Amino acid sequence: MQSPEIAQKESAMRARQLEKAKQLVIHMEAGDDEAANRLIEEMGRMHESLLFEELGKLTRDLHEALNAFRLDSRLSEITKNDIPDAKERLNYVVAMTEQSAHRTLNAVEESLPMAESIARQARELSEAWQRFRHRELSAEEFRLLAQEVGEFLERTGGEGESIRRNLSDVLMAQDFQDLTGQVIRRVIHLVQDVEENLVGLVRISGERLAVPEPKRKEPREDGDGKGSGPAVPNTSDGGDVISGQDGVDDLLSSLGF
Amino acid sequence: MKILIVDDFSTMRRIIKNLLRDLGYNNTAEADDGSTALPQLLSGSFDFLITDWNMPNMAGIDLLKAVRADAKLKDMPVLMVTAEAKRDQIVEAAQAGVNGYIIKPFTADTLREKIDKVFERINAGG
Numbered sequence: 001m002q003s004p005e006i007a008q009k010e011s012a013m014r015a016r017q018l019e020k021a022k023q024l025v026i027h028m029e030a031g032d033d034e035a036a037n038r039l040i041e042e043m044g045r046m047h048e049s050l051l052f053e054e055l056g057k058l059t060r061d062l063h064e065a066l067n068a069f070r071l072d073s074r075l076s077e078i079t080k081n082d083i084p085d086a087k088e089r090l091n092y093v094v095a096m097t098e099q100s101a102h103r104t105l106n107a108v109e110e111s112l113p114m115a116e117s118i119a120r121q122a123r124e125l126s127e128a129w130q131r132f133r134h135r136e137l138s139a140e141e142f143r144l145l146a147q148e149v150g151e152f153l154e155r156t157g158g159e160g161e162s163i164r165r166n167l168s169d170v171l172m173a174q175d176f177q178d179l180t181g182q183v184i185r186r187v188i189h190l191v192q193d194v195e196e197n198l199v200g201l202v203r204i205s206g207e208r209l210a211v212p213e214p215k216r217k218e219p220r221e222d223g224d225g226k227g228s229g230p231a232v233p234n235t236s237d238g239g240d241v242i243s244g245q246d247g248v249d250d251l252l253s254s255l256g257f
Numbered sequence: 258m259k260i261l262i263v264d265d266f267s268t269m270r271r272i273i274k275n276l277l278r279d280l281g282y283n284n285t286a287e288a289d290d291g292s293t294a295l296p297q298l299l300s301g302s303f304d305f306l307i308t309d310w311n312m313p314n315m316a317g318i319d320l321l322k323a324v325r326a327d328a329k330l331k332d333m334p335v336l337m338v339t340a341e342a343k344r345d346q347i348v349e350a351a352q353a354g355v356n357g358y359i360i361k362p363f364t365a366d367t368l369r370e371k372i373d374k375v376f377e378r379i380n381a382g383g
Contacts (some may be wrong), residue, residue, distance in 0.1 A: 027264045061265045150260055168365060170277070171272055171275050171276075172272065172362075172364065172365060174268050174271075174272055175268070175269060175272055175361060175362045175363075177266060177268040178264070178266035178269040178340075178361065179340055179362060181266055181359060182266075182311060182340060220334075225318055225319055226309030226311060226312070226313075226316045226318045227310040227316060227317075227318075227339070227340075227346070228311065228341070229311055229340055229341075230340035230342075230361065231342050231343075233338075239343065240343055240344045240345065241343055241344075242342045242343070242344055242347060242360070244360060245343070245359065245360050245363065245367055247342075248342070248347055248358050248359075248360050251344065251347050251348070251359060252347065252351060255348065255351050257351065
């Protein structure tokens with residue numbers, strides 16, 4: 001691809017070359033070798049000078065493009081801060097999801113044996129109860145059954161409560177989806193940012209003349225009121241973050257709440 | 258007692274809804290953004306608003322401000338349940354007239370305690 005400027009120069013040069021060539025023919029027909037040689041040399045230099053001019057321009061463009069790239073601090077900021085930041089955020093996601101999975105599994109592992117033993121004992125008692133209904137139990141057996149039913153009811157009450165508590169824990173453990181989801185969305189946002197900046201970089205190296213305005217995206221949390229999701233340790237979230245509900249309660253009560 | 262739960266994550270809405278049911282509040286509705294919550298609040302007869310902060314279109318803080326600015330809704334108790342924990346944000350919410358502020362992740366006990374406190378204060382204030 002040639003710019004119109006270069007095409008214009010080349011056609012002007014071709015016209016001059018044609019002029020020189022005509023003169024060259026005249027000199028050679030006249031047998032003036034000296035003048036002919038001088039003309040041939042001149043014609044060579046004409047071509048060289050255009051080449052050097054073009055080369056010089058290319059070098060300048062490259063220089064400018066490199067400078068523009070260096071000035072685009074967003075990309076270097078991304079590599080220096082945002083990428084390590086994103087790694088920490090994703091590590092946080094791994095840790096949170098692992099913690100929630102364990103919390104859920106613990107509750108299930110504790111509840112399953114209780115539910116199983118309640119079901120098993122209920123079946124056994126049910127058999128004895130059937131025999132009682134069919135008047136097949138002796139007085140001694142009935143006393144035993146009554147005692148077992150009493151114990152069973154007491155145990156079921158306690159373990160039922162334990163199972164309820166565990167299920168409630170399983171419910172609360174699902175909060176990881178919200179918290180990690182917010183963090184993952186932030187990382188997706190960063191990936192889009194990287195993509196846009198890389199496209200800009202490709203454009204700089206692809207189009208020598210047009211250097212695009214470097215993309216400068218402000219960090220999302222600054223001032224748009226939308227919030228930034230959970231504070232992740234070891235990231236740029238370090239700032240003025242209140243730790244935990246107690247910290248929030250203290251702050252609010254200091255404000256007269 | 259009719260309660261509107263606003264959060265862009267459906268999992269969190271379900272968690273809060275289940276916790277409220279545990280606490281004896283069965284009449285709840287949900288919205289996934291401030292922008293969809295506001296029309297619901299304006300047209301429904303809600304008594305209490307529980308909202309997240311960080312949502313895609315209209316943030317919880319803007320919803321809170323809109324509620325306080327509306328003649329019909331301005332006295333509605335609002336509880337914020339959010340992962341936003343910056344000092345400035347909590348102060349902003351307090352100044353906007355929030356009735357309670359819960360940081361995620363939270364426990365069932367915290368939710369109960371804050372809801373009780375909100376109503377205690379409202380009843381005490383007449």
